[in-house]
Amino acid sequence: MRAHAYSLGMIETLGLPALIAAADAAAKAADVKVATYEGADGGIVTVYVIGDVSSVQAAVDAGAEAAKRVGRLLHSHVIPRPDENVPKMIKNLMRSEAQEEAKPQPAQAKAEPTLAEQSINDLRKLARSFADFPLSTNDINTAKKEDLIRLIEEKQQGGGDKA
Template sequence: MDAQQSALGMIETWGVPALVAAADAAAKTADVRVTAYDKADAGLVTVYIRGDVASVKAAVEAGSEAARRVGKLISAHVIPRPDAGIDAMIRPDPGGTAPASARGNMAGSGMPDLDALPVQELRRLARSTPGFPLLGRQISTAGRAELLRLLKEKQE
């Protein structure tokens, strides 16, 4: 697809069921690619859609309506011809734990370079690591040094 004709669409919902309904409707409505999704705190999730401007607009509109029917639509937006730097902000691995800043620093174990991550990303990574020794509020209040130590132990 010609970069000059591409667009980025985003649909943010509260909860995964509304997100899945939005992504499904968007993909079925127009010739677009659902490229990634991102989880934020408090149940907010965003799906990213790429394609030509007209297709992305139609897909985001259909996806937004589906999200409203199933759950709660928070916001939707289309950016025609986004700057190339925008792609670096979006994770290529849906549901992955590495922020865009750490994508190039993946260790052989599949985990990001932990020392390069901000504490918020360390907490997100800890929550998604099976068998992590801290839970819930413990992760939220843990300091950077403790999170790094425990994540590195799990990495080994």
């Protein structure tokens, strides 16, 4: 069985307002994609987020806290690199992934993305490329995106040497 390269996070709430608050907080907390949501009987709804393991964990934690503040959190869970059959259980997740992969890429060359447009993984790689970056490798791996952007910009403006 093949595992996917991304992680799958789930936040289950009672009621739609808590779910929307959870999805919003999750999307803002880390570099993740809110893939889809599903409803069950009795007002139970679940939102699914995908991304790298640390980003999904941070997003699920933030989303769970938001759901508790707004309504009722039932469960939250992160599956690192789920087996390929797991996403097939989620009705729209595979469809949205297939649509992303099928999008035609423009033939023209794009300008290099700004720091804010880069993924958290790319920012972590960039931070590790500086010889005297103010965070340790472990701290870089757990840093928030906005903190990495701020520190990288400071290093670039200050002429920090790359390794």
